[in-house]
Amino acid sequence: MLHLGLGAFHRAHQAVYLQRLHDAGDQRWILAGGNLRPDMMETIAALQAQGGAYTLETVSPEGERAYQRITAIREVVAWDAALSGLVQRGADPATRIVSFTVTESGYSLDGAGRLDEAAPEIVADLAQARAGRAGSTIYGALAAILRARMAANAGGLTLLNCDNLRHNGDRARAGLVRFLELAGEGRLLDWMQTSTTSPNCMVDRITPRPTPEVAQRVRAATGVQDPAAIMAETFLQWVVEDRFAAGRPDWERVGVEMVASVDAHEEAKIRILNATHSCIAWAGTLAGYRFIHEGTADARIRRFAYDYVTEDVIPVLSPSTIKLAAYRDVVLQRFGNAALNDTNQRVAMDGFAKIPGFIAPTVRERLQRGQDIGAVAMLPALFLACLQRWHRGELPYAYQDQAMDPAVAHAICADVDPCAALAAEPTLWGELAGDERLTEALRRAWSRVAAFEREVS
Structure with a gap:
């Protein structure tokens, strides 16, 4: 090999x-x-x-x-x-x-x-x-x-x-x-x-x-x-x-x-583990934590992750050959491993690749079913808050994102309505870009993230 x-x-x-x-x-x-x-x-x-x-x-x-x-x-x-x-x-x-x-x-x-x-x-x-x-x-x-x-x-x-x-x-x-x-x-x-x-x-x-x-x-x-x-x-x-x-x-x-097919394992892993990992890294960054296990131990951040999986992911992946709720709990247990000292910086990187790969599919499928996307919308809203700090030069670490065009990212952050700008970006959302349901969900999630930031500041 x-x-x-x-x-x-x-x-x-x-x-x-x-x-x-x-x-x-x-x-x-x-x-x-x-x-x-x-x-x-x-x-x-x-x-x-x-x-x-x-x-x-x-x-x-x-x-x-x-x-x-x-x-x-x-x-x-x-x-x-x-x-x-x-x-x-x-x-x-x-x-x-x-x-x-x-x-x-x-x-x-x-x-x-x-x-x-x-x-x-x-x-x-x-x-x-x-x-x-x-x-x-x-x-x-x-x-x-x-x-x-x-x-x-x-x-x-x-x-x-x-x-x-x-x-x-x-x-x-x-x-x-x-x-x-x-x-x-x-x-x-x-x-x-x-x-x-x-x-x-x-x-x-x-x-x-x-x-x-x-x-x-x-x-x-x-x-x-x-x-x-x-x-x-x-x-x-x-x-x-x-x-x-x-x-x-x-x-x-x-x-x-x-x-013969990896589909069921793949969807569970990408949507439950990978997206949740990013959620905790972005929220942990906003809370001033350095490590993933610190954010996982914070009940507010853990709730963001738990609700995302429970309310929005498990319903669209069911029925499944995998016990999704049990998998969710194992994932959160693993993220709480303090001995790993896994950094938010490592996990928070490449948001412009992770949103379309890890998060947008759940948004898309729930909207196709006419279902609420309030829990999953928290993830791009948390990312946007981190991106705003990057835009202002206030992130506590160097942010790496191979898929990001810095000019596009700065423009989103500088927009009078950054939620609408983020929701309209086709590299993140594909055919969903500009969908008013996505924009409104992001605005509501953005309000929750702003309240969270005030709480942890």
């Missing part, structure tokens, strides 16, 4: 499942990995120096810590502008799966879930692809890998999206298809359609950004000085559609749920 994006999440999730197989005596599959951009260079250097090995610290909601040495990543590919190492590894017949984690906003999708052809990074990568070169986006990288693989007659390949994106395999594949069409890569597109698969999957494990304290605890507990150490919660889940072009590890032996 070749993985694109050696961040903490991949190393706390997919690599752990492969490690479980290795520990069980099955070492037929190994991991190689690298990054598409020159980031995390110190971590990459540490992983290279350690032969890809690192220590994972896990912590339970009760504060119990455990330590595991992960050695499933056997090759750490150095970054270069041409992505030559990744392309070479991807074109090797021994590579059967290319997986990737580039965050939700890394797919450059518009409000309708289609490739944003005008996005600067896509325009730049299309120019690179037309010249036969790799780019810095997931599409530019995959195009280069597939081009080299086709030329080498290296056989079929599975493209496995492991990001928190609804129908993640289908959407990444549709984006790649459009990218190849725009690049004039007709022959490569034909080869891709017959030689690759793109299963959907659902991934879940809270994995905060590692801090220096993680490495300090690892050294105290294990005696190992590990600058690449990471930490995560004990909870771990992976549900994968069993559609692989050239074989796969025996993941079902180590707890992966191999299914």
